[in-house]
Amino acid sequence: MCIRDRIEGKLDAELNSQISLFVIFYSPDERLGQERTRLAPGDFELSFVAPEKATGVSIALRVGGAATFELKRIEAHHVTQQRGYDAGHKASVAMLVLNDIANDNRVIKTAQTLVSHGYEVVLFGMERTAGYRMSARRIAGMQAYLYPNPGKFLRDTKVRSLRWEHTVAYMKASMWARVEESKPRFLHTHDCNTTAIGLEFTRRLRAGGHRVHWVHDFHEWVEGFDNIDPEWQSVILRDEAEAIAHMDQRFTVSASIAQHLARQYELSSEPEVVLNAPKLSVRDSDFAPSVRGDLGLAAEIPLIVYTGGVSPMRGIHTVVTALSRNESWHLALVTNDSGCLLYTSDAADEGLGVDLG
Numbered sequence: 001m002c003i004r005d006r007i008e009g010k011l012d013a014e015l016n017s018q019i020s021l022f023v024i025f026y027s028p029d030e031r032l033g034q035e036r037t038r039l040a041p042g043d044f045e046l047s048f049v050a051p052e053k054a055t056g057v058s059i060a061l062r063v064g065g066a067a068t069f070e071l072k073r074i075e076a077h078h079v080t081q082q083r084g085y086d087a088g089h090k091a092s093v094a095m096l097v098l099n100d101i102a103n104d105n106r107v108i109k110t111a112q113t114l115v116s117h118g119y120e121v122v123l124f125g126m127e128r129t130a131g132y133r134m135s136a137r138r139i140a141g142m143q144a145y146l147y148p149n150p151g152k153f154l155r156d157t158k159v160r161s162l163r164w165e166h167t168v169a170y171m172k173a174s175m176w177a178r179v180e181e182s183k184p185r186f187l188h189t190h191d192c193n194t195t196a197i198g199l200e201f202t203r204r205l206r207a208g209g210h211r212v213h214w215v216h217d218f219h220e221w222v223e224g225f226d227n228i229d230p231e232w233q234s235v236i237l238r239d240e241a242e243a244i245a246h247m248d249q250r251f252t253v254s255a256s257i258a259q260h261l262a263r264q265y266e267l268s269s270e271p272e273v274v275l276n277a278p279k280l281s282v283r284d285s286d287f288a289p290s291v292r293g294d295l296g297l298a299a300e301i302p303l304i305v306y307t308g309g310v311s312p313m314r315g316i317h318t319v320v321t322a323l324s325r326n327e328s329w330h331l332a333l334v335t336n337d338s339g340c341l342l343y344t345s346d347a348a349d350e351g352l353g354v355d356l357g
Contacts, residue, residue: 007059008045009074018064021046025054037140038102043278045112046141093121094184094201098171098193100146101125101139106219106253106276107190108140115142122182124175134174147174160232168196168239176201180208187212191219192236195243202246216243218252218271221260227312241265276307291332302326307334 013019019039023046025032032051037044039061050057061071093114097107101123111121123144127135130152136145150170157163179187179201187205189198195216202214222236244250244261250271252258258270291305310316310333323329 005050005057005076006045007074007076008043010043010072011039011041011069012072013039013041013067013069019067019069020062020064022058022060022062024058024060025051026056026058027053028055035138035141037138040103092182092184093119093186093188094124094179094182095121095188095190096124096175096179096194096197096201097190098126098167100128101144104190106217110188110190110217110274111142112140119186122184124179126171134178145175145178147171160229161235164193164232164235168193172197172200176204180205183210184212186215188215188217190217192222192240196239199239199243199246213248214246215249215251216247217274218250218257218261221257223264224260225313227315227317291334295330295332297330302329304329304331305334306331310335 007021007023011019020036021039021044022034022036024034032054035046037046059074059076063069093111095107095111097104099107101107107123111123114121121142123139123142125144125146127146127149129149131148132153134145134147136143138144150167151157151163154163154166157166175197184205187198187201189195198214198216202212205212222233222240225233244265244267250261250267251274252261252271253274253276255270255273258273261267262270292299292303295303297303304319306314306316306319308314316333319331323331
């Protein structure tokens with residue numbers, strides 16, 4: 001058995017508010033340490049194992065700069081869990097993604113689900129900002145290592161594919177020692193920029209006599225991109241084609257992408273689909289507001305809802321163009337992307353006759 005504690009709740013806050021939740025452990029004589037997670041508007045959860053000597057726990061919020069927020073709910077739970085692999089075996093997962101992890105809900109929810117089933121997850125990511133040293137921290141209650149983003153110190157790299165290959169090579173060299181040290185039972189990679197890294201690490205771990213299973217989550221259908229640099233796209237697809245047959249398990253975000261990948265690479269079975277959806281544990285059947293209701297649109301009026309980051313790569317421009325040909329359609333963008341209004345305004349201003357409400 002594994003004994004864990006969990007703090008969960010709900011936060012209303014302005015999108016730019018910087019708010020962190022801390023769980024601090026004490027003994028009668030000293031402060032023993034802490035867990036922390038960065039909070040975003042909506043439901044949150046922090047799982048942790050208290051130190052054996054802890055006799056007291058404090059919960060605190062830290063606010064960076066000006067912030068407007070309201071803590072709507074907070075609860076503490078004590079959970080007893082079965083181990084996720086087999087009795088007496090340390091079922092460890094090394095999870096890799098080339099972003100700062102904290103803003104990637106899919107990665108965090110995947111990792112938290114594994115933790116809730118008794119697995120020990122170590123996260124490996126990449127800083128957004130400039131830096132030259134690896135930093136260790138806790139993210140959503142899990143140990144995380146963030147490595148410098150080489151794109152920040154590559155100057156005048158006008159060829160995107162060359163910068164991509166350098167970034168992948170840098171991450172292989174930087175992450176390998178700590179991944180090898182963790183001796184993971186499972187290697188779990190995310191998105192198109194980790195396929196070559198996952199293949200390299202799987203081969204090295206197995207060559208060293210370590211039994212490891214490689215799981216990859218396809219966040220995108222790269223072949224379907226029609227608005228990125230073709231040379232860069234070909235390099236991504238080259239890495240993907242070399243790696244995909246060596247993956248022990250494949251996941252993706254939608255049934256259509258699963259079908260495309262199976263057909264594109266002649267897979268014997270489609271990748272398993274894990275939707276980008278809220279966890280069932282935070283679902284509230286009595287939650288009344290809806291996008292349609294907030295916009296005052298009747299049930300028969302066509303409504304397109306997009307959730308996620310907004311950029312040319314996402315193809316929102318195509319949808320905006322389609323709106324000009326279908327005057328009854330409405331488009332709602334649910335995003336925390338600060339560039340959303342500027343990008344959609346540029347798209348709508350190209351003589352399309354689209355009204356930004």
